[in-house]
Amino acid sequence: MLAWLAWGPVAALAHEPDVFATTTSVTGEAVYDVDHTSRPCHFGNLPEQLSLEETVSRILCHDPQVRIAWADAKARAATVGVSHAAYLPRLDGRLDWSRNINERKEESVSVNGRRQLAGANFTLSWVLFDFGRRGAALQNARQMLMAANATQDATLQNAFAVAAQAYNDALAAQRNLAASRQVAELAAQNLEAADAKYKAGAAALSDQLQAQTALSQARLREVRDIGNLRQLLGVIALRMGLSPETPLKLAGDLAPLPNPFFSKAVDKLLAEARREHPALLAAQARFKAAEASVEEARAAGRPSLSLTANLAHNRVGQSEIYNGDYRERDRSIGLQLDVPLFDGFSRSYQVRRALAQVESRRSELADTEQQVSLDVWNNYQRLSIETRSLAQTSELVEQSRQALDVVQGRYRAGVGSMIELLNALTAYASAEELHTQALGSWQSSRLRLAVGLGRLGFWAVDTR
Template sequence: MLPINAFSTGLDPISALDKLYSDIDPFSTQDEVSASPAKDITTSRTMEPCQFTAIGVPLSLLEAVERALCNHPHTRQTWASVKAQAALVGTNLAAYMPTINASASGTYGNNKTTVKDYPIFSRDKDTSVLGYNLKLSWILFDFGLRGANLENAQQLLAAANATQDATLQTVFVTAAQSYYDLLSAQGALDASLDSEKSAKESYLAADAKYRAGAGTLADKLQAQTTYAQASLDRAKASGTLKNAHGTLAIAMGLSANTPLTIDDQGGELPDTTFVTSMDALIEDAKRDHPSLLAAQAQMQAAKAKVEAAKAEGLPSVALTGAISYNNQLGIAPGDTVTENDNIGVQVNVPLFEGFGRSYRIQSAKAQVEAKTAELANAEQQISLDVWKSYQSLQTESENLKATDHLSQSATQSFNVAQGRYKAGVGTIIELLSAQSTLASSRQQRIKALSNWRTARLKLANSLGKLGLWAI
């Protein structure tokens, strides 16, 4: 039902018409459009979807991902594309409906005739003509042209929805990786501060020995150099942390200078129960991945375009009708009223249009070949992505175990070397070497943890199954 108060809202006529037509959806095509750019990935809230309050302190990974899904320009762009394609489906459904056009006209004139020698024949008379026309046209049969165009639009809508799903998965991974990078940068800064503290203690110990005459100047200078290097590494880690802050803020659709405090997850690792055999993972990805579904829909749309191009050259049958009224006032010998009513059937038979249709069919068939090749390429790319992501997760799992052992060993080695040096039985070279190994092992542990988390999400993304369950 049309809103009867469309023009009583205080809007100008153009704005009122825009609002009126924007609210009309008799074919319910907008039911195929999600309520928000994030579709149903975000958690259920009591408020409207994608409506947020103040940024959480600390910011959780869940909130960071949800904000990114709702606010990232790419998700909003694909959401708008889905809405546009849904409207095109409605346009093609409207082709099955009749079209009615009305027109009205009114003219006013003055007929004045002057006969100088015979005034009796002179005339001065006002005339007016009022008329209106109402025309109807309804295509009854067109050999499948409208059906092919509708199929094309529906398949493109399916492709747009699948592309939106793929975009959401990509933004999901990007936001999560940015969060993990920030977490890693924060851990790296903390490790750098610890290393700087240890280097300072080593320098102070070497300086104290030198002053007491129990150590050499070379030992003191080596410790001082290591301390300066540790301070430089800490400054670099601080800059990396600031860059990571800006990257995460941008991924969430915020300004780069937005202050963020993240939730330190420590060493807790999420589960990997979704990881099965390689063959099973690849088959699942080929069946469910949104990129593949989009490629399949685009191929079907191209096939429908071929059928539409063929149907354009076939006849069409339309029902036509018209009502007209014409009232002429002041026209001699008297007023004249003309009314016409007619109804009929019109057959349109395309005969020749300069071979353009033949070329359109050839072009449409070539598009089918291209989309078929794109589908095959998508299948291969998905298989490769799953393979690489699976191997990456296996590698990072091994690295995680190795860095854990390395960190424990390096900590013990440093404690022993520090104790030996303080007791006077160890050298500064031994202490600084153990200190450097400990700092490196801490950095490697932090990086390995971040890489493992990212590899796990990328594997889920390559399967086309990434969702909030993953975090």
């Protein structure tokens, strides 16, 4: 399985205190494998040859979608903190200051007065009992956090699959380029043999021209393969946050005879997917959150009991005309019972809306479960087909190479024709291309099955 990514520039959280330690609910480690070895997002200079793990880790650390999912999970964790805060008392303070000057005239007498008020007030409010409203809100927030974490896991696995696929595509292009260069070299050897036989009078000019045409075609294919490889390496560089012109070299090659993974029966794979797939876990959490919302909506229409307290101190400075200065203190404590009586049927419709949301989430859960099962089944069958195709194309390459060697020997011995030689060369080039395509398709099918199981990690892309 994959864990979360710890971002260098954004790993430092905001300075707001996390009293309820909600951020611990969002894992802050890097991608890890089944051995829980962490791979943080801190890299040095590019190595001379990029391994698959290095490439995938760098791409994941620069993927905006993964960053968005991680930020969403942190926001959901903060919502859990807000729900926890509802269980604590609320204390508010207020400071007042005012100055008033009054002038009035009574017949021929003018009277001036002043009044200055300074006061402080503290109010405490603490909900003691609310028939489960706060508990339902907290349950809702926790389930939505679980959904956000599962969604983050799914986003990370999808990004992992895209990164690994980009690496495998580049390896396939690298292999195609090597094959096209080999074919060009063989075509050059054929031209050399045809030219020698033509000069010796043992072959017609048409043999030399046909060999020259085959060499030109092989070189054209080589040019196109060079361009394709350069384009794919540029995509990898951009995904890693580098310039597309950055020179990259990939380590290794597509495994010619990879070991078969996922050899379990498909029923066991389906059971694992239903138990572990992050999309299904997210749908389950959203369904439970919707159920909690129903309870929260119902509890909103029930009474609540609160403890209230008040402490006030006021000082009034005023003229003798207003009876002079004085001070006053006020202290009170009591219980407050709030009983909702009538709200225009608003809460009834809030409950109806919450129940409809539960129905929607239940259908979403069923749809997700069906989609996960279909993905596992289809990808399992594709992998089985590609595994068998890989063995066939490997035999095809070996057979076409042997046939080409035999035909080359016959042509040099003067008993073979140029058409036979060119056909053999074309068959060998086609076999190499089919084998490379089979290798790429096999890797893609394995990645898609791992994603469908919800268990994609470096273990699933290691061909050793």
